[in-house]
Amino acid sequence: MELRIGISGWRYAGWRGDFYPAGLAQRRELEYASRALTSIEINGSFYSLQRPSSYQRWRAETPEGFVFAVKGPRFVTHMKKLVGVDAALGNFFASGVLALGPRLGPILWQLPATFRFDATRLADFFALLPRSTTEAARLGEKHDDKLADDRVFLDVDEDRPLRHCLEVRHPSFDSPEAYELMRAQGIGCVVADSAGKFPMLTEVTSDVVYVRLHGDTELYTSGYSDEALGRWAERIGEWRAAKRDVYVYFDNDAKGFAPWDALRLSEMTHAAGSSSSHR
Numbered sequence: 001m002e003l004r005i006g007i008s009g010w011r012y013a014g015w016r017g018d019f020y021p022a023g024l025a026q027r028r029e030l031e032y033a034s035r036a037l038t039s040i041e042i043n044g045s046f047y048s049l050q051r052p053s054s055y056q057r058w059r060a061e062t063p064e065g066f067v068f069a070v071k072g073p074r075f076v077t078h079m080k081k082l083v084g085v086d087a088a089l090g091n092f093f094a095s096g097v098l099a100l101g102p103r104l105g106p107i108l109w110q111l112p113a114t115f116r117f118d119a120t121r122l123a124d125f126f127a128l129l130p131r132s133t134t135e136a137a138r139l140g141e142k143h144d145d146k147l148a149d150d151r152v153f154l155d156v157d158e159d160r161p162l163r164h165c166l167e168v169r170h171p172s173f174d175s176p177e178a179y180e181l182m183r184a185q186g187i188g189c190v191v192a193d194s195a196g197k198f199p200m201l202t203e204v205t206s207d208v209v210y211v212r213l214h215g216d217t218e219l220y221t222s223g224y225s226d227e228a229l230g231r232w233a234e235r236i237g238e239w240r241a242a243k244r245d246v247y248v249y250f251d252n253d254a255k256g257f258a259p260w261d262a263l264r265l266s267e268m269t270h271a272a273g274s275s276s277s278h279r
């Protein structure tokens with residue numbers, strides 16, 4: 001089973017001269033990070049549609065076997081709140097995501113904290129999601145004219161499965177009905193540690209466990225002690241023993257802890273090919 005541990009995003013000014021060596025050109029930061037870690041979560045796609053040329057460049061700058069998770073757009077989750085999103089989903093999947101080819105991993109959908117569990121709305125949304133790259137290209141053909149022709153990429157070199165994971169922040173999702181719906185649709189329930197601000201759901205609902213570590217004691221700003229990382233390493237061991245693929249992303253990036261914590265957890269779980277010193 002696959003285990004990948006990485007970071008959410010990679011371009012942070014505060015990491016320069018710390019995680020990134022002093023003098024490293026900004027354009028080489030992804031190249032550097034992708035050789036220290038096994039996966040990165042692309043979060044720029046949450047704020048706006050990216051260009052095919054960007055996805056193509058990111059693929060070219062990363063080594064064979066590296067995987068990106070891609071965060072779905074907030075226009076779908078936060079603005080439209082999953083309703084009437086056919087064209088928006090088409091725009092997203094036509095915008096270049098498929099240009100990642102074999103480096104395309106899980107798709108993350110994050111709901112706002114005000115979004116309560118709504119079985120009908122969720123089921124309708126899940127039914128729209130493509131479960132393979134070929135299906136994604138077919139959905140991308142339904143993009144609207146908001147996406148210019150030169151920003152459309154629908155090539156599929158090989159049909160690959162697509163897996164979707166849902167990060168929720170409202171306690172109403174902690175219910176048997178919600179878990180059963182995700183399980184029936186093969187949607188992974190994200191395990192999100194938000195320093196207690198939002199519920200942390202640990203129910204396994206698909207063959208992939210997607211973990212987002214936003215901060216141990218303070219949201220986005222605190223690092224994880226060896227003791228805390230050890231607890232996560234134990235959980236990872238249990239998920240892997242249950243034959244689940246595990247993707248872990250550190251999002252405690254505000255003070256630069258994320259990459260160091262990812263490296264340390266990688267050492268603990270033997271996920272990385274090389275080790276590194278840490279704070």
